[in-house]
Amino acid sequence: MTAMDDSEKALVERLHVVRDRIAHAARSAGRDPQEARLVAVSKLQPARAIAALATAGQCDFGESYVQEACAKQAELSHLALRWHCIGHVQTNKAKNAAGRFQYIHSLDSLKLAQALRRHIPISRRQQALIQVNVGDESQKTGVRAEELPVLAEHIARMPEFELAGLMCLPPFFDNGARARPYFALLRELCERLRIRLGLALPELSMGMSGDFAEAVAEGATLVRIGTDVFGPRPSRRP
Numbered sequence: 001m002t003a004m005d006d007s008e009k010a011l012v013e014r015l016h017v018v019r020d021r022i023a024h025a026a027r028s029a030g031r032d033p034q035e036a037r038l039v040a041v042s043k044l045q046p047a048r049a050i051a052a053l054a055t056a057g058q059c060d061f062g063e064s065y066v067q068e069a070c071a072k073q074a075e076l077s078h079l080a081l082r083w084h085c086i087g088h089v090q091t092n093k094a095k096n097a098a099g100r101f102q103y104i105h106s107l108d109s110l111k112l113a114q115a116l117r118r119h120i121p122i123s124r125r126q127q128a129l130i131q132v133n134v135g136d137e138s139q140k141t142g143v144r145a146e147e148l149p150v151l152a153e154h155i156a157r158m159p160e161f162e163l164a165g166l167m168c169l170p171p172f173f174d175n176g177a178r179a180r181p182y183f184a185l186l187r188e189l190c191e192r193l194r195i196r197l198g199l200a201l202p203e204l205s206m207g208m209s210g211d212f213a214e215a216v217a218e219g220a221t222l223v224r225i226g227t228d229v230f231g232p233r234p235s236r237r238p
């Protein structure tokens, strides 16, 4: 292994700062810090940066684009990492997404579930979270809250999936505190769904760089943070 250069050391430094902030938010809310897991969002970041964080003990990485994720998984296959698919999956990309991620956070339609299940290896169940459009925003993907129970019932009946919980991407605010009611809504939707389906649904995937303290206070178990860990993202090539 090669020695870390200065930019990699700075990266690891930022990782520790973010971890401390998550732990602080959890303790302030009376939660066990271990229950809020950091998913480092590595979309558009190079494999080298992921490897540097892995040596510092970060195992969970979130990717938004299936093709990009597959290339990094191949490049980093020597590392024991857990990959999270957090971006919208088009039905025609389902084949490449199925079975390649520990969790798919962005399951948002019956059509996608049906496309994915055809490609999930029989030997393993795909852990999945349903993405809910908590702000009812037309430009965002995710199932609407009213449609969640029916979709969840369908997915819970498919043996290829293990329904693990819910995910949301609330409306964007400059002040993260304003996102908090949306995180509370996702938690309540999940509580109702647990009763309705009789499932554990342990995971709530919520919180990003600008609002993760509020998400952790409302019960986030998977916190998806990109910018605060890696610094600004390179822009996506068209």
Ligand SMILES: *Cc1c(COP(=O)(O)O)cnc(C)c1O
Binding pocket: 041, 043, 064, 086, 087, 169, 207, 208, 209, 210, 224, 225, 226, 227, 228
């Ligand atoms: C990019 C992205 C994140 C991380 O966003 P930051 O603001 O960089 O922390 C989290 N969740 C999803 C779904 C994303 O697409």
